[in-house]
Amino acid sequence: MTTDGWPLWEVFVRSRRGLSHTHAGSLHAPDAEMALRNARDLYTRRMEGVSIWVVPSTAITASSPDEKDPFFEPSADKPYRHPTFYEIPDGVKHL
Amino acid sequence: MTTGTAETTATEGMTASQAALEAVFDAAVAADERIEPRDWMPDAYRAGLVRQIAQHAHSEIIGMQPEANWITRAPSLRRKAILMAKVQDEAGHGLYLYSAAETLGTSRDELLDKLHSGRQKYSSIFNYPTLTWADVGAIGWLVDGAAITNQVPLCRCSYGPYARAMVRVCKEESFHQRQGYEALLALSRGTEAQHAMAQDAVDRWWWPSLMMFGPPDDESTHSAQAMAWKIKRHSNDELRQRFVDIAAPQAESLGLTLPDPDLKWNEERGHYDFGPIDWDEFWNVLKGNGPCNEQRLSKRRKAHEDGAWVREAAAAYAGKHDGRHGNDNHGRDDAHGRHDEQHTHTHGEAGA
Ligand SMILES: [Fe+2]
Ligand SMILES: [Fe+2]
Numbered sequence: 001m002t003t004d005g006w007p008l009w010e011v012f013v014r015s016r017r018g019l020s021h022t023h024a025g026s027l028h029a030p031d032a033e034m035a036l037r038n039a040r041d042l043y044t045r046r047m048e049g050v051s052i053w054v055v056p057s058t059a060i061t062a063s064s065p066d067e068k069d070p071f072f073e074p075s076a077d078k079p080y081r082h083p084t085f086y087e088i089p090d091g092v093k094h095l
Numbered sequence: 096m097t098t099g100t101a102e103t104t105a106t107e108g109m110t111a112s113q114a115a116l117e118a119v120f121d122a123a124v125a126a127d128e129r130i131e132p133r134d135w136m137p138d139a140y141r142a143g144l145v146r147q148i149a150q151h152a153h154s155e156i157i158g159m160q161p162e163a164n165w166i167t168r169a170p171s172l173r174r175k176a177i178l179m180a181k182v183q184d185e186a187g188h189g190l191y192l193y194s195a196a197e198t199l200g201t202s203r204d205e206l207l208d209k210l211h212s213g214r215q216k217y218s219s220i221f222n223y224p225t226l227t228w229a230d231v232g233a234i235g236w237l238v239d240g241a242a243i244t245n246q247v248p249l250c251r252c253s254y255g256p257y258a259r260a261m262v263r264v265c266k267e268e269s270f271h272q273r274q275g276y277e278a279l280l281a282l283s284r285g286t287e288a289q290h291a292m293a294q295d296a297v298d299r300w301w302w303p304s305l306m307m308f309g310p311p312d313d314e315s316t317h318s319a320q321a322m323a324w325k326i327k328r329h330s331n332d333e334l335r336q337r338f339v340d341i342a343a344p345q346a347e348s349l350g351l352t353l354p355d356p357d358l359k360w361n362e363e364r365g366h367y368d369f370g371p372i373d374w375d376e377f378w379n380v381l382k383g384n385g386p387c388n389e390q391r392l393s394k395r396r397k398a399h400e401d402g403a404w405v406r407e408a409a410a411a412y413a414g415k416h417d418g419r420h421g422n423d424n425h426g427r428d429d430a431h432g433r434h435d436e437q438h439t440h441t442h443g444e445a446g447a
Contacts, residue, residue, distance in 0.1 A: 005410055006406075006409075006410065008197070008442070008443055010443070025191060025194055025259075025260070025263075025443075026194045026197075026443040026444070027190065027194065028203065030406075030409040030410045030412065030413035031409075031412070031413035031416065034409060034413070041183075041187075042187055042190055042191075045180075045183070045184070045187065046267075057442075057443055062133075065131065065132075065133035065134055
């Protein structure tokens with residue numbers, strides 16, 4: 001018997017209160033409960049986290065790997081969304 | 096398969112679009128950007144990484160054995176707790192690395208299979224026995240020390256998941272080396288018999304530790320290509336020299352000597368000179384004739400077989416409760432259907 005039938009889980013760890021969960025890595029486990037336990041042993045042996053999410057890898061929908069994909073184009077040509085786009089006279093404060 | 100052959104084949108059959116993909120890949124490597132799992136990469140890059148990461152993962156889990164051998168006989172509860180934590184870390188390192196390998200399209204089961212059938216190797220250092228308690232100290236100081244020297248530059252490896260696994264591993268390794276050094280120091284400063292035991296362990300582990308960096312540069316088959324692809328950042332000989340330079344003064348502070356009459360500081364080079372390495376021994380151990388090759392592999396196979404019923408039971412339990420966890424949809428509506436093409440797959444690092 002192999003672990004082939006064991007799904008892959010993506011593990012997200014919140015390192016401390018006030019921060020969001022961050023992707024830590026992945027692991028195999030037969031079910032969600034075991035995935036959580038394995039994640040605790042694998043990714044938080046040194047108090048690296050106060051909260052863990054496990055998500056079946058197959059449940060993740062990802063954008064195309066190509067960063068130059070037209071998918072991201074709408075944001076590429078809009079420099080006016082950044083504060084540095086605007087010219088403000090010297091001496092104007094708190095802006 | 097050598098990387099050379101694969102490359103030639105790839106070049107000959109290359110279409111225009113493949114050339115464009117390769118150009119994007121080369122540019123990313125040249126710009127010191129990371130290659131991520133779903134990027135296009137040359138077949139030989141992928142194969143070379145799988146080979147290296149698998150061997151690294153196997154070394155982590157086989158490496159648990161020589162030290163675990165002393166857990167029940169650790170000289171104090173403190174040392175026992177430390178050793179258990181260290182051996183558990185090595186299991187973790189193996190898992191990080193198997194995950195990294197899986198992002199390249201292989202599976203952990205496949206890799207374990209290759210380890211168990213002897214088709215993939217692990218570091219030959221773990222084919223030496225741990226004869227006394229002092230060996231645990233010597234392993235922590237020298238073997239983990241050599242591993243750190245090897246692994247620190249791998250944190251900047253061009254393949255993202257491997258580099259990230261190495262960052263995690265390196266953070267944990269420094270405790271491994273320090274606990275070993277401390278254990279050896281306690282022995283070295285102890286009774287005459289304890290001091291002799293520490294010296295004996297260092298005498299036995301020093302040369303195999305130097306071999307951990309692999310064959311000399313002019314005999315290393317995979318090195319040049321791995322350096323060009325920025326999988327490796329430094330040559331075997333460079334890293335070996337770096338390790339010797341670090342370890343020699345550490346031995347002095349321990350009050351122990353290193354078993355090399357040629358070891359001495361070379362003012363001109365700014366490095367320690369050291370004597371010739373017995374490469375025949377290295378190749379012989381690698382071929383399977385070391386003192387513990389047989390024992391390590393059969394113990395690993397047995398552990399895997401003995402664990403089969405646990406894996407089966409866990410899978411059966413999960414199957415029984417599938418309806419409960421499996422298909423409830425708690426996802427928010429706006430998280431779905433944003434992109435026509437759905438990319439779901441089972442090799443990890445999905446969106447990375
Ligand atoms: Fe390790
Ligand atoms: Fe270690």
